[in-house]
Amino acid sequence: MFLSAEPRWRDLGLRVASALVLAPAGVAAIWLGGVVWLATVTLIVAGMGVEWALLCRGRPRINLAWGVLYILPSYVALIVLRGAAFGRATVLFLMLVVWAGDIGAYLVGRLVGGPRLAPGISPGKTWSGAAGGTLCAVLAGVAVAPAHPGAASLLALVLSIVAQAGDLLESAIKRHFGVKDSGRLIPGHGGLLDRLDGVVAAAPAMLLISFLTRSG
Numbered sequence: 203m204f205l206s207a208e209p210r211w212r213d214l215g216l217r218v219a220s221a222l223v224l225a226p227a228g229v230a231a232i233w234l235g236g237v238v239w240l241a242t243v244t245l246i247v248a249g250m251g252v253e254w255a256l257l258c259r260g261r262p263r264i265n266l267a268w269g270v271l272y273i274l275p276s277y278v279a280l281i282v283l284r285g286a287a288f289g290r291a292t293v294l295f296l297m298l299v300v301w302a303g304d305i306g307a308y309l310v311g312r313l314v315g316g317p318r319l320a321p322g323i324s325p326g327k328t329w330s331g332a333a334g335g336t337l338c339a340v341l342a343g344v345a346v347a348p349a350h351p352g353a354a355s356l357l358a359l360v361l362s363i364v365a366q367a368g369d370l371l372e373s374a375i376k377r378h379f380g381v382k383d384s385g386r387l388i389p390g391h392g393g394l395l396d397r398l399d400g401v402v403a404a405a406p407a408m409l410l411i412s413f414l415t416r417s418g
C-alpha cells in the first residue's frame with residue numbers, strides 16, 4: 203500500500219496522542235449527558251459548520267446549504283439518542299463501534315495493504331482496511347453488549363458499513379473542494395469533519411434503527 207514503512211506509520215503518534223485526549227473527554231460527555239452533552243455536541247457541530255463554511259469560500263451558496271443537510275441530521279440524532287431511554291448505553295455503543303471500526307481500518311489497512319477500495323475517491327483506503335474495520339466494529343459491539351451477541355453484532359455490522367460509507371463520502375467532499383483535510387484542528391486527523399465523518403453518517407442511521415425497532 204505504501205512504498206516504505208516510515209510513511210506508513212508517520213502519523214500514528216499524533217493520532218494516538220489526539221485519541222488519548224479526545225476519547226476520554228467524549229466518553230465523559232456521553233456519561234454525564236444533559237447540559238454537558240448538549241453543549242459538547244453543539245460546540246462540535248458549530249466547529250464543523252465553520253470548517254464547512256471555510257471550504258465554501260468563493261464558491262456558490264448552494265454549497266453552504268448542502269453543508270446544513272450534511273451536518274444537521276447527526277446533530278439531531280445525537281441529541282435525541284442521548285435523551286431517550288437507555289440513551290447513555292445507546293450512544294456509547296454507537297461511538298465505540300465507530301471508533302473501533304476506524305482503528306481497525308487504519309491498522310489493518312496499513313499492515314496488510316492490497317487492492318484499493320475506491321481509488322477514484324480515496325486512494326489510501328483498501329479492501330483489507332474495510333474488512334478489518336468491520337471486524338473490529340463487530341467485536342466491539344459484542345464486547346459492549348455481551349448479553350445480546352447476535353443483535354449487537356448485526357447492529358455493529360450495519361453501523362460499521364454506514365460509517366465507512368460516510369468516510370468515503372467525506373473523502374469525495376474533500377475531493378470536490380480540492381483539499382486534503384477539512385481543517386487542522388486535530389493533530390494527525392485534520393479537522394472535525396475528518397475525524398467525525400463516520401459518526402455523521404452512523405448517528406442518523408442509529409436513530410432510524412432505534413425508531414424502527416421500537417415501532418416494530
